[in-house]
Amino acid sequence: MSLSRHVESLTSDHLPSYIYDLAALREHVAAVRAALPERVELYYAAKANPESRILAALRGSVDGYEVSSGGELAHVRAGVPDAPLAFGGPGKTPAEIADALRLGVHRWHVESEHELRMLAELANGPVDVLLRANLPVASGSLDSVALAMGGRPTPFGLDPARVADCLRLLAEPGYERLRLRGIHAHLASGLAASAQLAVAEQVVEWSMELAAAHGVEFTEVNVGGGMAVDYRDPDARFDWTAFGTGLRALLDRHPGLTLRIEPGRALTAYCGWYATEVLDVKQSHGEDFAVLRGGTHHLRTPATRGHDQPFAVTPVADWPHPWPRPAVTTGRVTLSGQLCTPKDVLAHQAPVDRLRAADRVVFAMAGAYAWNISHHEFLMHPRPAFHFLDADEG
Numbered sequence: 001m002s003l004s005r006h007v008e009s010l011t012s013d014h015l016p017s018y019i020y021d022l023a024a025l026r027e028h029v030a031a032v033r034a035a036l037p038e039r040v041e042l043y044y045a046a047k048a049n050p051e052s053r054i055l056a057a058l059r060g061s062v063d064g065y066e067v068s069s070g071g072e073l074a075h076v077r078a079g080v081p082d083a084p085l086a087f088g089g090p091g092k093t094p095a096e097i098a099d100a101l102r103l104g105v106h107r108w109h110v111e112s113e114h115e116l117r118m119l120a121e122l123a124n125g126p127v128d129v130l131l132r133a134n135l136p137v138a139s140g141s142l143d144s145v146a147l148a149m150g151g152r153p154t155p156f157g158l159d160p161a162r163v164a165d166c167l168r169l170l171a172e173p174g175y176e177r178l179r180l181r182g183i184h185a186h187l188a189s190g191l192a193a194s195a196q197l198a199v200a201e202q203v204v205e206w207s208m209e210l211a212a213a214h215g216v217e218f219t220e221v222n223v224g225g226g227m228a229v230d231y232r233d234p235d236a237r238f239d240w241t242a243f244g245t246g247l248r249a250l251l252d253r254h255p256g257l258t259l260r261i262e263p264g265r266a267l268t269a270y271c272g273w274y275a276t277e278v279l280d281v282k283q284s285h286g287e288d289f290a291v292l293r294g295g296t297h298h299l300r301t302p303a304t305r306g307h308d309q310p311f312a313v314t315p316v317a318d319w320p321h322p323w324p325r326p327a328v329t330t331g332r333v334t335l336s337g338q339l340c341t342p343k344d345v346l347a348h349q350a351p352v353d354r355l356r357a358a359d360r361v362v363f364a365m366a367g368a369y370a371w372n373i374s375h376h377e378f379l380m381h382p383r384p385a386f387h388f389l390d391a392d393e394g
């Protein structure tokens, strides 16, 4: 069933609803995979959307999953039992490290010297390690991004000077079980393909120089995620073809190297929708406001990032009441939710041809950092329903 027919088929009791198009997701991620050279491994950063059916739908196109907590590790391990996992994230507890050693992890992204020491103490067999480095990148590379995890003082990864300390530590007795594979760097989120490629080149060159200086061999570099998603223009997609071409040239210069990337948002953002209905329309100090069933406690993305969530209106002909139907009068509307806070806004003063109480509104690009980052308990409204569209199910 198409998205719009599915939205029309839902009764008000089923709104708000999250709708995930798993067939479209599979197709998108297969195209991403096809644009990448063979020696690039594609991991999915589970924190973007850990929904079990999404993890399962991705299994055919990704090489593994990046998890950043003990909870994600257990969840992803249960959902896709055979998949390789990379375990990253700051502040790993001794209990999480012990659990991860027991469950088996393909790659460890070590965030600090203290963590490296704990891992060496707890490991009872070989573990494969990448050191997460907070590298300096050429000025300008990260200027345009929404979120920078590196290239400046942050709690993420190792300062470049401490990476060298870790290399010395790994050569000491007691660290034999830790097999150093290379470097991990996730420096920013929101980079277009050319900037992402420039950062990847710098990370690889820095890593190779470090390895040469210390007389060690690196066979892997993970250049992280952060591929841009443009919420102002759902059709402007990250240029995976250009990125793949650039990575191919980079790999040609480093024949023994495997690259790994771990996008989250750019893989799943497009496969999710948040569908709801207009409860009321009112005019306030000259502006129109549509109050929607639901709000940012279900879809926090626009409030946290400060953008307007793209949407489409599905008109509903039926108006069951004898009084006039509240409607937008100015051609522009602010779409707010049911929460008692002025921050509960999904789109500000957006142009609409027509919008009335009982019409439906379907927000696009709600497949990543949406439901799972929202503050569901605030005000105790009901939870949304979840629907999955899948070609396999007709």
Ligand SMILES: *Cc1c(COP(=O)(O)O)cnc(C)c1O
Residues within 6 Å of the ligand: 045, 047, 048, 066, 068, 088, 089, 186, 188, 189, 190, 224, 225, 226, 227, 262, 263, 264, 265, 266
């Ligand atoms: C969040 C995160 C990612 C994914 O970032 P996106 O912006 O969703 O692509 C990848 N790696 C690490 C270490 C992260 O923290």
